[in-house]
Every structure is written in C-alpha cells, then in structure tokens.
Amino acid sequence: MGRNPLKRMPQVLIVGDEGTGKTTLAIGESLKELEPTQGYNRFEKCLHDSETGKIVSIWDVSGNEILKPLWSAYYKNIFFSGVIYVIDSNSINYEKSIKDIHFLVNEEELRDAAFLILFNMKGTKKEVTGRKGSELSLLLKGDEIHTSTKINYFEFNFKGYDQTAKNAFTWLEENMN
Ligand SMILES: Nc1nc2c(ncn2[C@@H]2O[C@H](COP(=O)(O)OP(=O)(O)OP(=O)(O)O)[C@@H](O)[C@H]2O)c(=O)[nH]1
Numbered sequence: 414m415g416r417n418p419l420k421r422m423p424q425v426l427i428v429g430d431e432g433t434g435k436t437t438l439a440i441g442e443s444l445k446e447l448e449p450t451q452g453y454n455r456f457e458k459c460l461h462d463s464e465t466g467k468i469v470s471i472w473d474v475s476g477n478e479i480l481k482p483l484w485s486a487y488y489k490n491i492f493f494s495g496v497i498y499v500i501d502s503n504s505i506n507y508e509k510s511i512k513d514i515h516f517l518v519n520e521e522e523l524r525d526a527a528f529l530i531l532f533n534m535k536g537t538k539k540e541v542t543g544r545k546g547s548e549l550s551l552l553l554k555g556d557e558i559h560t561s562t563k564i565n566y567f568e569f570n571f572k573g574y575d576q577t578a579k580n581a582f583t584w585l586e587e588n589m590n
C-alpha cells in the first residue's frame with residue numbers, strides 16, 4: 414500500500430481562466446512576472462496572517478483551456494474543503510466563468526466545499542460594480558446554486574494584499590470543513 418502524500422490539513426483548489434492571477438495569489442505578494450502554470454503547483458502555507466492563520470495545502474492548477482479538463486482529476490481524487498475561483502475584473506464578459514462556477518458547485522465531490530470567488534483587480538481602479546456587480550450577486554443566489562452551498566465573493570488587487578483579502582481568506586477558513 415502506498416503512503417498517503419497528503420498530510421491531514423485542509424486542501425484548497427485554485428481554479429479559473431489562464432492569466433487571471435491564480436499563481437500570484439497562491440505565492441502571495443510577488444512583483445515578478447510569472448510563466449503560465451503547466452500542470453500544478455502545491456504550497457503548504459497560511460492563507461493570511463501567518464501568526465493566526467491555519468496552514469492549508471493549496472493546489473494551484475493551470476487555467477489553460479486545453480488543460481482545464483484536468484481540474485476534475487484533482488477534485489475527483491482529493492478531498493477539497495475549499496475552492497477558490499479566480500476571475501480577472503477586467504474581463505469583458507463573465508459568462509464562461511459563471512458557467513464554470515455553476516458546473517463546479519454542482520459536482521458531487523465538491524458539494525461540501527466552500528467556494529470563494531475572487532476578482533483580481535490587477536492594479537487597475539476598475540471595480541466590479543453596477544450591472545456586473547448585481548449580475549454576480551444574483552449568480553451567487555441563482556437557481557443553479559443550491560441554497561446550502563457556501564459561496565461568497567470578494568474583489569481586490571492580488572499584488573496589493575489588503576483588508577479585503579484578509580476578510581476573504583478569513584471567510585474561507587471559517588467555512589471550510
Ligand atoms: N499588476 C498586476 N499583475 C498581476 C496581478 N495578478 C497577476 N498579475 C500578472 O498577470 C500574469 C498572470 O498571472 P498568473 O498568476 O501567472 O496567472 P494564472 O492564473 O496562474 O495563469 P495560468 O497559470 O496560466 O492559469 C503574471 O505576469 C502576473 O504577474 C495583479 O494583481 N497586478
């Protein structure tokens with residue numbers, strides 16, 4: 414029998430389209446330019462304040478369209494307590510992301526996971542407000558999302574860690590089984 418390589422710590426999966434900032438988020442504040450992820454990276458770290466935060470195992474996977482079908486290989490084999498879905502705030506339409514989120518929240522293996530939807534402002538001043546903001550809040554309460562699903566969304570600049578980021582990670586920590 415093989416050894417289980419996963420220590421007994423909460424597992425968190427980060428998904429979303431390519432270039433949205435998943436690796437930037439997983440690494441933490443970083444000024445360097447990053448190459449697209451091929452396959453995945455795994456980090457064991459605190460989601461926020463290292464003195465009070467819990468150490469979790471973070472799986473940062475590729476958002477490349479060709480590699481997206483691999484997402485399910487991770488969550489069908491590993492129990493994830495949390496899923497972070499990253500969206501670029503500057504994206505012109507969120508329809509694809511909304512479809513992805515609806516699909517993921519309805520996956521049997523992710524039924525008990527807490528879903529944190531994060532918008533990366535990527536240093537611009539553009540915020541998801543107005544029509545897009547209300548569409549998204551409706552999305553989070555929409556028919557395709559079961560009322561028992563733990564889901565929330567936050568928006569911040571991934572390269573400028575702030576109170577909103579802290580609130581987002583605190584929410585995730587508190588809602589993971
Ligand atoms: N200025 C700025 N650049 C950012 C921010 N977040 C990400 N980037 C840059 O955007 C590029 C893509 O970010 P990644 O974190 O590699 O994106 P990813 O989602 O991991 O992409 P894949 O691995 O291809 O799926 C990198 O060059 C980052 O440095 C941000 O908040 N501000």
Ligand SMILES: [Mg+2]
Nearest residue numbers: 435436449450
């Ligand atoms: Mg990446």
